[in-house]
Amino acid sequence: MSKYQENRLFIHNTLNRKKELFTPLTPPHVGIYVCGPTVYGDPHLGHARPAVTFDLLYRYLKHLGYKVRYVRNITDVGHLESDADEGEDKILKKARLEQLEPMEVVQHYSNRYHEAMAALNVLPPSIEPRASGHIIEQQVMAQQIIENGYAYESNGSVYFDVLKYNEQHRYGKLSGRVLEDMLSDARQLGRQDEKRNSVDFALWKRAEPSHIMRWASKWGEGFPGWHLECSAMSKKYLGEKFDIHGGGMDLLFPHHECEIAQSVAATGSDAARYWMHNNMVTINGQKMGKSLGNFITLEELFTGSHSLLEKSYSPMTIRFFMLQAHYGSTIDFSNEALGAAEKGLIRLMGALKALEKLEPEDTTGSFDVDAFERNGYKAMNDDLGSPVLIAHLFDAAKYINTTLSGNDMISAAQLEKLKSLFGVFIFDILGLQEFEDKDTADLTEKLVDLLLDIRLEVKKKKDFELSDRIRSELASFGIIVKDKKDGFEWELKK
RNA sequence: GGUCGCGUGGCCGAGUGGCUAGGCAGAGGUCUGCAAAACCUUGUACGGCGGUUCGAAUCCGCCCGUGACCUCCA
Structure with a gap:
């Protein structure tokens, strides 16, 4: 009998705001998708929270005997700086500022992220897909959504038709929002001329001439919209329906709401069965x-x-x-x-x-x-x-x-x-490790120095028995002491 | 303004209709050459006001405070 058969794991499902018994779609397999970092800056405290949270989930599920496929993406394209202005890509902006190729920025901060996660003893996911490596999949999904009647092309961009979607489905079922409220509360946005409604969001965005991160598409040169990557990549690696989708609470709306809408519009399936959200750091x-x-x-x-x-x-x-x-x-x-x-x-x-x-x-x-x-x-x-x-x-x-x-x-x-x-x-x-003080090396040096200082004093008092003992015991640890006229040197033998 | 959440002892932070959470810090003690660690003992805790109940920190209402989201954000 596996551990997961003895333990009834309840998890809080954002979909209905209740703790629900977790039962995988096809035990013993469990599929998890977690929104990873946008790699345009050094990893900070906010990155650690979801990483540790879902690492705990991953470890526990594995401990219970489940075979877990844990997918955590890296967002290296597609997060727009602002919908109101030029819609500049975060990574592109960083690249401009630092005079780098966008992929250099992505690689650098991906490495930094991995280093920090390793230090926190966060296990690497089973698959770590990048948005830029799944442009085709995103284009295909956008096209599917168009063909199903839930998206439209406008001036080289493709937008999701939220009102149309909401006729048959509920846009807001995850975040608890009501479309009517959002429409009445809508702010005046730039580029609204391209969108039928302020609440519509981009699946594909036309690239301005100055935009260097761009891919060819049937709608012209452009780049994928904000939310499409997660829908496309979760579908590719976990299927149209999978067990758990996780991320920070700040992603609940609009990101995850849009993911659900996209998945439903493209495949008819709302993707994840359990949505888990970690809270924020202050x-x-x-x-x-x-x-x-x-x-x-x-x-x-x-x-x-x-x-x-x-x-x-x-x-x-x-x-x-x-x-x-x-x-x-x-x-x-x-x-x-x-x-x-x-x-x-x-x-x-x-x-x-x-x-x-x-x-x-x-x-x-x-x-x-x-x-x-x-x-x-x-x-x-x-x-x-x-x-x-x-x-x-x-x-x-x-x-x-x-x-x-x-x-x-x-x-x-x-x-x-x-x-x-x-x-x-x-x-x-819990994934804790033995306390590895980063100063251990410094400490060793201080300790040996201290011991040899004491040995000098002992030698002055002609207590050679004790001073020899210090030297020979240190030697047994691999520390070679070399006496000098007025002091000492030492080294660690390999 | 809208949506959602939170408010627990000096600090952090669980929990829940009746029975000691826990950690850190503080006080007293044991141990100890001194110190540290460890152990023992110790604290009027649940934002305010009403209500439901035999009984609420735990449920309901109102108020106050605070935070998140509503625009990129982990």
């Missing part, structure tokens, strides 16, 4: 934004090089901090909160190490390991309740420490099971 209670001056990249966080940061925070601290909040809640970053998370993580990892030192006895200790197991899974089954799972881990940590200090005991069976569960929960599911 900094000191404020939305993170470039204009607010509180925009923190992951590298700045890891190195502490931002004026708002009192110190650096390791990738694992960031990951742990995010997991201590439920993915559906906003999470506020502050030095105080991060510092608390860091200490908590150290405590947890300390208990993990303490586990190795415990000596089992014949008597069973007070901790109910079976209940710990049940409660851990129960927490995860309840819409990925990582904060509750972590709370249970802290309870276990307390028991481990109490036992180590001689105030409780543990049987061999308990110990074995606890070790196994700690491994499963901490490493497999």
Whole structure:
């Protein structure tokens, strides 16, 4: 019996705003599509949230024994800067500013993103498709939508006919919006002459002569619209109907609403069965934004090089901090909160190490390991309740420490099971890693220097027994000490 | 203005109609040459006002505060 048959996983489905029992379309296979980054800048805190959230989902589903295909795209074309002006592509704009080929920008920031995700121990997805690599698929889908009567060509661009679509389907079923309200609330937009209605959105956009990211199409040279890539690529790799679609809450409207409309218009299927949305990140209670001056990249966080940061925070601290909040809640970053998370993580990892030192006895200790197991899974089954799972881990940590200090005991069976569960929960599911301090190398240097300084003092006192012992023990670790007239040098032997 | 969400002890953050969440910080103690760690003990918590109920922080209404989306955004 697979684990997924024993565990009833409930996930919050944005489609009806309720927690629903997760049942895959074709078990044991699970298909997930998550909206990835638009690669035009360094990865920041906002990128980490969905990445960690859906990494947790991915890890848990795999742990339960599902065979998961996890598709997370890279958007390297198609996000318009603004609908009101020239509609300049973000990546194109960045390329202009930095005098680069657009694909250079894309490659550079894709690499940066991957580095940051690896540091956060976010597993790479099964497939990471790029929008620019799926122009044909997007054109085909746009054409299908035209043929089905839900899109029209206008002056070299193709627009989705939202009003027409809404006659037979409900545009707004995901975000809870009502088309009439949107129409009455419509703002005066530029280029509206091309669109039949203000709410229509582009499937294909004509490229102005200055636009260097362009592809040939039957409608002329242009580039794909904002939302089409995800519909086209999810269909290609997961099929017309798949299990879970994820992304940030900010994408709920219009992005995901448009995806549903496109999929229905093209194939008749509304694509995903479960829609999951992670909530946003705030900094000191404020939305993170470039204009607010509180925009923190992951590298700045890891190195502490931002004026708002009192110190650096390791990738694992960031990951742990995010997991201590439920993915559906906003999470506020502050030095105080991060510092608390860091200490908590150290405590947890300390208990993990303490586990190795415990000596089992014949008597069973007070901790109910079976209940710990049940409660851990129960927490995860309840819409990925990582904060509750972590709370249970802290309870276990307390028991481990109490036992180590001689105030409780543990049987061999308990110990074995606890070790196994700690491994499963901490490493497999939460995806935490041993605390790898980025300063470890620096620390080693300082430590050896300190030890050799002390050895110098010892030598002055002619305690050669101790000084020789320091040298030979260091040598046993591969550190070769070379005495100089007035000091020392040392090196690490390969 | 419209839509949706949130408001929990010094800080972060779960939860839920009646039973200790947890972490960090604080206080007292044990241990200790000192310190740290660990362990033990400790906190009038649930925005305000009404209502439903035997009982609400948990359900309903109103108000206040706050945030997200409505334009690109993770």
